[in-house]
Every structure is written in C-alpha cells, then in structure tokens.
Amino acid sequence: MRRGTRQPFFQDPKRYLPFAAAYSKRRRKDAQVLHPELVNRLVKWLKTKPHLGPDDLLFPISGSVPGGKQRRTAEMMQRDLERARKTWIKEAENEEEQRRREESDFLKYRDAAGHFADFHSHRHTFITALERAGVRPKTAQTLARHSDIRLTMGIYTHIGLHDQTQAIESLPPPPETKKDGGESDAGQTDAA
Secondary structure, eight states: OTTOBSHHHHHOTTOEEEEOGGGSTTSSOEEEEOOHHHHHHHHHHHHTOTTOOTTSBSSOOOTTSTTOOOOOHHHHHHHHHHHHHHHHHHTOSSHHHHHHHHHSOTTOSBOTTSOBOSHHHHHHHHHHHHHHTTOOHHHHHHHHTOSOHHHIIIIIOOOOHHHHHHHHHTSOOOOOOBOTTSOBOTTOOTTO
16 A cells, blocks of 8 residues: 555556555566545545645655655654553543553553554454455455465465454254153263
8 A cells, every 4th residue: 555646546446455466475467455444534534635636646755666765664653652652541530440541552662562553464463354344265365465365364364363262152952862762862972
C-alpha cells in the first residue's frame, strides 16, 4: 500500500491499489484489495492533500523509488506506539486504572513474551484474521501476495487453542449407540 498512487480511489469502484512490477513483492504487476472502510478513510485523507497528483505516491517512504524519501518506518511505528500508549495511560479515569494500564503490555512495541508490534507482525495478524474469518487458503495466499501456500499457511497463519476449540465445537456431537436392549451405552468404554 505504501507505494500505490491516489488514482484508483477516484476512478475504480472495485477499490484496489495497483502496483507496478518494479514495486511488487513478486516483481510482477499486482493489486491489493482494500477494506471498504480503509478506502473511505483514505479518500477523506486524500481530500486534505490537494497537492498530490493522480500518479503521485501516497506514502513515499523509500528512497529507492522515484520521489521517495528514505524513512525509518520501524522507528516511526515505535514512536507512534509510544505516544499512543502515553496518551492511553494518561486518559485513565483514576490512579488504580492508571497503574493497571502502566503494568499492561497494551500498545507496547515489544510485549513481555517478546512479541513485536512491527510491520511484519501486521502481516501475521492480517493473514491469521483471514483464516479466522473463514477465508479460503488460496484467497489468503493471494491477498498476502505469496507465491507458495506453505508460506501462507505454515508461517503466517497462527492457530491457537481457542481456534481448535471452536473447530471441535462446530462439529455435531458423536452419535450415541444403542445396546441390544435399547439402552444407550453413552459414556461406557469397551471394558464395561
């Protein structure tokens, strides 16, 4: 998304962001479909940027592209999280709530388990959210712009115990069998 132009937001009702092959992860012409709410927010934001032309980069954050500037986006994200966390803690309604917020990992760049809130972790979150929404694996692979489904499913999709529990709970219950006398043998083992 960082290398797209503003053109599709005003011309294409499908709401996707095209990429030239030079900027695509797979070095081919590509497109990224955007959530309708993200498109709405970007359209509002673009209205505040009248100086941007239809082919100008939306987020020129790389010095390796024409018109781009080299920016340390990981550091930018850390600073944004730090500011947001300070604001969130400051907005606590009382001292006890403020103390709880200070002790939590919420909006920290690195949590107590060593997990990072960086651009790469957003890809993991995005692809896992697709899986939890019931999106087919091939569609998730395409949205992630991966060339190999094993990367999408094996590395970027995270399945937790709650996901496994939901899967089992979605199944019908095991059938009960009847003994010759018509009694149910539910709960009994072969040894009984």
